[in-house]
Amino acid sequence: MNVFSRIVTSALLMAGLLGFAPCHAQDAPVALGSQSVATEALKKDAVCTRCHDESEARPVLSIYQTRHGNRADPEAPVCTSCHGISKQHVAGGKTTGPASRPAPDVLFKAKGGAYPASSALVQGEACLACHKDGKRTHWEGSQHQSRDVPCSSCHSVHVKSDPVLTKVTQPDVCFACHKSERAQTHRLSTHPLDAGKMACSDCHNPHGSTGPKLLIKNSVNETCYTCHAEKRGPFLWEHSPVVDDCANCHTPHGSTNAPLLKARTPWLCQECHSGDHGAQVNSGANLQSGNLTTANGANPLANAAARAQMTGRACLNCHVLVHGSNHPAGSKFQR
Template identity: 40%
Template structure:
């Protein structure tokens, strides 16, 4: 046989093998695992990802299905090993800090929060807040308080304020809040120190029984820093003559501009 024909047959064989092998690999999995019941998430399908790229070659599993694949992602799987296949591709800016993050250090696996096979949703499985609640019970309990952010309403997610992958990005403590509460950003002519430092000094962002997510009620909240001098400050039921002005909005009956004032007469945050 001429040399060109030999080479051509070899090339053809290799080509067939190249085309058949991933399909063969996929076909081997699909003999038992119905693709319709566990479609890959949105982006993964368009990338043409094969099962073995995450689960490993799994030759033993193919021979005896009772043997687990090389890589599984069941609950309780060691985080580092279970996350390795994901991090092989997902090395972008969002996951840059993952190994040094609190979740990474605590051995949380990607599959603890992200579900890649979801028949109902064809996206990579943006984790709902319920996923966070399964570990962060204390914060989850506060989400049930009367005054909260709209997480339970489905209009916000924990990841709108927190970075589960560890990348806090450009955010200062107050920056997270002013992304939505833009009017509190200022800068104001007269600034209130704790407002420029950290909103959580006065507010409990997960949930409160007090209006505006305060962590204490006025006047006591204000009196944790401010002397009650030259001022109505005694509660109306206190002996010695209380002050009715402490009812209603309390200190904010007059000091409305507690987040800062841009008025020339606003040094006391009344303007």
């Protein structure tokens, strides 16, 4: 957490611009031992916990089992850091129902429609008071922020373990809104998302990024290279669509064509190499003339049955190094 942004935030809070209680960190004397920090924080929580406890349909006290509820941490929020001072709410009677009291200043998830949830902006400000930097540097203007997807649509803070922070459970949080990606990851060929070995956040920063599609890096390729470094090269013979964009041939989430190919060969290759090799090589004239030879003098195409290169994985049988070659005679990616 960046100290400067905290100070700025704190000044804004003091000025009442954000309308929340200042973070506990600012008003706690530094010299206090963690024991008294904890006691002090619990005292502040009592404003709320005298009415709200574990007996509710969605228990609130489990927050004490999370890092937010670590009362020995002077930086950790108290109830009012997130929900606001909520004066009128606190002053209301002890009875149930919105008629008895206005909603708290910041309400994250509407429960049963008693109160409407606060706007995504108000919710975001409450969290960003402490989490503005780091991975949230590009939150402002990001796809999620600009479509009013609040922090709380991905994060659950009153449970012991926030599902979106765990690789195995994270995709389901995203799939609540991204149905077509859910379908794709259940296809034959996928990244190991279901197995919990990978998460959406290995490629995406849901909080915003400088790259396209919320990718963690500036481009698709840079993102892929974080794990598939060997595909970066450098190669003596580069295949230009590979250098350009892995997504020319691959789809990241899932495909019916292994390995994660947008189409099956030869069609995949023929999207760009239409005619060329196919037309010339398959024409009777070329086959008979046998004038197409490899660098070492072999003549594979003349010996191959007509259209042999069109069947199944055929292109790949000869052009085995589609990502690039370092062999001096590998200009056609056969070696």
